[in-house]
Amino acid sequence: MNIRLLSLGFGNVGQALARMLAEKEATLRDNYDLTFAFSGIYTRTTGALSFPDGLSAGQLVALGWPLTAASPGVVAGPADPLEFIHTCQADAVLELSALDPMTGQPATDYIRTALRSGRHVVTANKGPIAHAYRELWALAAANGVRLRFESTVMDGTPIFGMAEASLPATDFAGFRGLLNSTSNYVLSLMAQGQTVEEGIAAAQRVGVAEANPAYDLEGWDASVKATVLANVLMGADLRPADVRREGLGAEAMRKAQAALLPGQTLKQVVEATREADGAVTARVRLAALPPGDFFAHLSGMETAVTLHTDTMRDLTIVEGEGDPG
């Protein structure tokens, strides 16, 4: 089967995906009977670029990025990305656009348009899943296409795929996670004696933290991820603002670090629980973890989630070297 791809956004994630598809071309063809061809790429800087003859991942990598409408095999597409989604000859849309995670836009509109026009969608954007999971899932089902979003939480660590394929008929009573790398990297440096400002500066130098770290330190990134996990795994219908954010931010981190007892480790922890009435509640907080809690011993660059299940008790997945969260 040949799958024609339209990529919305083509930054680090898209370029890394193209390299991986190129490296795995023989394996995908021989073991999975899958070939891939890029039909188009839309980015805010290049606009819509259409590849009428298709470009293999290897060809795309070899051509280098950015391309322009003057590059060989490339023609300009329509100015409106929604029109490009409709007209581009693609089977699947890779939704990798820059987005506002607090609104999920414009990615949610891109995904709606792609699903309605009968394209499968793979998105790395957590905003649309946090804000519109039920609607988008139903839209995919109604149009007979798939919606995949594994890389919205923990950089593609197979949480949703594992739950779907390998934990059938399983109820998730809750979860606990270290989901924001920036916060936990800064906290790990503070535990080594650095100030919160030094920790933030170091995180920015290694490329973990954004220029404005408040989105991470104040728990919004973790709230969006908690919403995705709760809505997908636990059937909840939360929005990021429903996640209780308790005692977060740089000043709270400073105070909590100073108040730690010997042996304790401070982490930004996400928790979700199904209450007695069936409702799901989620919160993000700074937790002083005792030495017996193995989450205390994960470095700041690792992310982790423990799923509380009724079939397999507690299952924890740890991502070895977390990308910036």
Next chain:
Amino acid sequence: MNIRLLSLGFGNVGQALARMLAEKEATLRDNYDLTFAFSGIYTRTTGALSFPDGLSAGQLVALGWPLTAASPGVVAGPADPLEFIHTCQADAVLELSALDPMTGQPATDYIRTALRSGRHVVTANKGPIAHAYRELWALAAANGVRLRFESTVMDGTPIFGMAEASLPATDFAGFRGLLNSTSNYVLSLMAQGQTVEEGIAAAQRVGVAEANPAYDLEGWDASVKATVLANVLMGADLRPADVRREGLGAEAMRKAQAALLPGQTLKQVVEATREADGAVTARVRLAALPPGDFFAHLSGMETAVTLHTDTMRDLTIVEGEGDPG
């Protein structure tokens, strides 16, 4: 779809499975269109018991165990379990028999017979997979049936299912794991000041350790599990005796515990690596883990494996409260 089951062995695992199928009956029917009926059970103590009209998991649980050929709805089956596998009206065989993990028998013969007679097989026995994975996998494919063995390592933690469903086109360069609960439980008690003999006695009291703990402490259990992981995930063709067992056993544990430096934690660790020539080597050893290694902070009852992948870097799965390994 209704799936008729023949269970070979019906001890703790089989009875727990029946309870779980009974509890999940509505979910499996409504969400997966699956119903299950037991057609027969063979155990060494009861012999072959055939249920001509089928027994639902709920009926089986309600009847209680053990059943006899005089129980309602039960008739005696043939004395030879291989003949029972051939003649029992079953779609899938649950292979849960007591076995010798060093030879994989009699479970391997049961599985061969079941696959050849066109039955799917689900086995909890690691011996057959460690000793005959390639043969059994090919036999299943040739007969158009499935062979599943998730519970051979880490009590059903979805390792093989996750790799198959969620890590396509992924190469596993190696793995590291804490796979034997008995050894690591005894080591955790030794770290608290108990002697190795006291640790073994405590492990036996809580039901973790066998009467003869040598199989666990000397690394054979871990070697069998390492073989399963290496052969299935890495395409190796090892046998348990190929796994290097280095400095194991009660006396080695005593000496290594006494020689630990401050902050170090002793664990029985499994490692497998693909060498430069492509061959896979595996070993089990006592490792003095530094405080920065989060494996050091897992309790003795947890099991864990870190998979070294080329697509997702390091992924670790931790089982919360390990059953006796």
